[in-house]
Amino acid sequence: MPPENGAYMLAAYVVAPVILAGYSLWLWSRSRKQ
Amino acid sequence: MPETFRLALAVAGKDIRAELRSRTALLSAIVFAALVLVVFNFARDPTALAVVDLAPSVLWVTFALAAMLALNRAFTIERENAAIDGLLLAPLPRGALFAGKLLANLAFVCTVEAITLPLFVLFFNVDLSGSWPGIVGVTLLATIGFVAVGTIFSAMAVRTRFAELMLPVLLLPFMVPPLIGAVQVTSRLLAGRPLSEMLGWLRLLALYDVVFVTLCAMAFSAVVDE
């Protein structure tokens, strides 16, 4: 029976795209500033 | 080749004489090292942790911090005296200039280490009989490594606005392999372990020195020339 650790998976699967999308949005705002 | 060596010694001699004249940097580095040792001694619980487990790390953290102080001072002195422009206008091969700076910084840091080590033995009640040649050897080996990288980074840092902050930020990652190696070898020396257990680490230290001294010497002109 695999251990009950879905919460960790959820955390990682939220954090990772947030960081990458956050950086992309920052780049977008920086390109707009010109 | 001998010409380069002679020039390097000339550069080193100039720097060392300049420092001996004022002596402030040397004294502040030594006082700093002594203070760090005192703080470490009061920070630990003598019943919980045996000295011999903690000692190598304490020694090397102290050496690392004092070295960083020394490297900062060395180039700040240059900047204050605007001496480096004079050096650069002379047709001095950059490898020799780097070697000279490296030797001067090495002399400085090793002096601080030579005075800190007896203080360390005194404060922490460490027994160095038998292991002290090894300690001196590994100290020299590790110090060459991080002083080489420190010399080129302080040449860069002195040309930026936040020089005192820039040097540690750049240098600390590079100090880690020599520090880890030095702590590992020192702890084995203090415990009287056989040489075979230290060979891997000693090879790491030696390789680091060869690679980084060579590389920093080659890269030095990219930093000091326009």
Place this chain on the structure above:
Amino acid sequence: MTAGRAIVRRGFTLIALAFAGLAGVYILVLGYTPIEARQGLAQKIFYLHVPAAWCSLMAFSLVGIASALYLWLHEPRLDRFAAASAEVGVAFSAVMLTTGPIWAKPIWGTWWTWDARLTLTLFLFFLFIGYLALRAAVHEPSERARFSAVVGILGMLLVPFIHLSVYLFRTLHPQPIVLKPSAPSLPPEMLRTLLISMAVFTLLYLGLVTTRYGIALKEEAKEEAADAS
């Protein structure tokens, strides 16, 4: 001015495609890949962590290579590329440094270990930050390019020493089960999904670097115009 804008637009297209691909990877992970019996659902963090690691390392190596080439050729495009790759590398390292501990906690019971891969990522992160801090502190473009290049090369050469240092310690990291050329010990669904995820992450790297490069180009052009007037 327009050259930069075109590059930025191309970059954002790649980024959009990459995020679409990432959505696809999420579907594969949740619907297609099996649940690992010993590690449970947390094992699936692997499909994000490993590609992020690959991208960080790639970003870092490219900074090193571009730095070496810059000192040889003095081509400003190389310096601009290195700066872009370093910034993007910080983003991927941040993903590694967050997903790593989130994965480690349920599997090994501890948030952090000083094993080879986590330690190396931490160092890459610090080296990237140092590189970017130096760039921010030097204003003259050619001096900034030269100094950054030196740090880039020295940093690239530091990595094998960090690796060697950690190797001389015992390591806790799971054995590399993917990089065996003859017979990968991963079940095929896992391997396929991992490879697709690696491709998506690489696409994202390309998109981010292209965009960042284009932005740098635009900013330089604007500065030149301001100086001239």
